[in-house]
Amino acid sequence: xxxxxxxFFFLSALAIFSAIMVLVSRNPVHSVLWLIAVFFAISGHYIxxxxxxxxxxxxxxxxxxxMVLFLFVIMLMNLNKESExxxxxxxxxxxxVSGGCFLMVxxxxxxxxxxFQEKTALMGTGDIGLIKNLGKALxxxxxxxxxxxxxxxxxxxVGAVVIGKKE
Amino acid sequence: xxxxxxIYLSLALFSIGIIGVLTRRNAIIVFMxxxxxxxxxxxxxxxFSKMHHGxxxxxxxxxxAGIDGQLFVFFIMVVAAAEVSVxxxxxxxxxRNVHSVDINFLNRLKN
Numbered sequence: 260x261x262x263x264x265x266x267f268f269f270l271s272a273l274a275i276f277s278a279i280m281v282l283v284s285r286n287p288v289h290s291v292l293w294l295i296a297v298f299f300a301i302s303g304h305y306i307x308x309x310x311x312x313x314x315x316x317x318x319x320x321x322x323x324x325x326m327v328l329f330l331f332v333i334m335l336m337n338l339n340k341e342s343e344x345x346x347x348x349x350x351x352x353x354x355x356v357s358g359g360c361f362l363m364v365x366x367x368x369x370x371x372x373x374x375f376q377e378k379t380a381l382m383g384t385g386d387i388g389l390i391k392n393l394g395k396a397l398x399x400x401x402x403x404x405x406x407x408x409x410x411x412x413x414x415x416x417v418g419a420v421v422i423g424k425k426e
Numbered sequence: 427x428x429x430x431x432x433i434y435l436s437l438a439l440f441s442i443g444i445i446g447v448l449t450r451r452n453a454i455i456v457f458m459x460x461x462x463x464x465x466x467x468x469x470x471x472x473x474f475s476k477m478h479h480g481x482x483x484x485x486x487x488x489x490x491a492g493i494d495g496q497l498f499v500f501f502i503m504v505v506a507a508a509e510v511s512v513x514x515x516x517x518x519x520x521x522r523n524v525h526s527v528d529i530n531f532l533n534r535l536k537n
Contacts, residue, residue: 263427264427267427267431271431271435274435274439275435275438275439275442278438278439278442278443278462279442281442281446281455281458281459281462282442282445282446282449282450282455282459287452287454287455290455290458291458294458294461294462297439297462297465298465301465301468301469304469304472305469305472308472308473308476309476310472310475310476310496312496313468313472313496313499313500316500316503317465317468317503320503320507321461321465321503321506324507325461325506325507325510328510328511328514329454329457329458329510329514332454332514332517332518333454335518336518336521336527338452338454338527347451350448350449351449353448354445354448354449355445355448355449357444357448358441358442358444358445358448359441359445361441361444362437362438362441365437366434366437369430369433369434369437370430375429375430375433377428378428378429378477378481379427379428379429379477379480380427380428380429380432380473380474380476380477380480381476381477381479381480381483382427382476385476385479385480385483387475387476387479387490387491387492387493387496388472388476388496392490392493393493393496393497393500396490396493396494396497397497397500400494401494401497401501404501408501408504408505411504411505411508412504412507412508414508415507415508415509415511415512416511418511418512418515419511419512419514419515420515422512422515422516422519423515423518423519425522
């Protein structure tokens with residue numbers, strides 16, 4: 260087993276364990292911290308796939324900005340205690356069963372699909388994930404979506420202010 | 427690494443997100459599970475882009491095939507950031523009105 264495989268399985272186990280802990284922890288602050296662990300594991304996967312730009316952006320945007328926003332909201336609303344009533348056991352069971360059925364159906368589909376047989380993802384080599392190549396593609400072929408996303412950000416900013424304002 | 431492993435990992439993360447959305451009643455945790463599902467899709471897109479790049483590299487050593495997958499991930503992150511800002515504003519407004527973030531309180535339209 261090479262070092263890449265060991266790292267892959269370690270990061271996968273870390274991601275899945277942390278994702279389950281996001282669900283089962285009662286305190287919302289703990290959920291946020293476990294979600295940050297998931298994002299770190301996924302960034303590790305990006306680095307294994309040599310997508311360095313996305314790894315750094317994932318850390319900065321998700322683990323840095325978005326999760327801090329979540330933490331701010333939780334702290335502002337003073338939600339860091341168990342507040343969830345525990346009386347919907349059947350609903351929880353039904354949700355878990357339906358999610359598990361979804362997972363089983365898709366896994367069996369992927370196992371049978373001929374398109375994915377003997378295909379491998381390139382690990383550690385290939386330079387499409389570097390900032391130079393991504394920037395060239397972003398500012399030549401994808402420049403219109405890039406500009407449109409700036410309009411999206413402006414509208415999101417205005418929307419957040421308008422919604423969050425006290426009337 | 428075989429592409430199936432990445433598909434299984436992304437499917438597992440996505441299913442955990444679905445179970446979270448279906449079972450938890452706290453609006454903020456439901457929102458975090460949506461983020462988890464978005465990240466599972468991002469991981470799968472990057473893995474597929476590297477798979478596509480590896481196939482194209484066998485014929486043309488200077489190809490940039492598969493770079494659009496990584497740019498899609500970038501745009502998904504942009505949209506997710508905008509979505510989180512508006513969604514958290516909605517949650518804050520909801521807390522201000524009903525003093526709770528339990529999504530069971532939001533079924534008033536039913537009656």
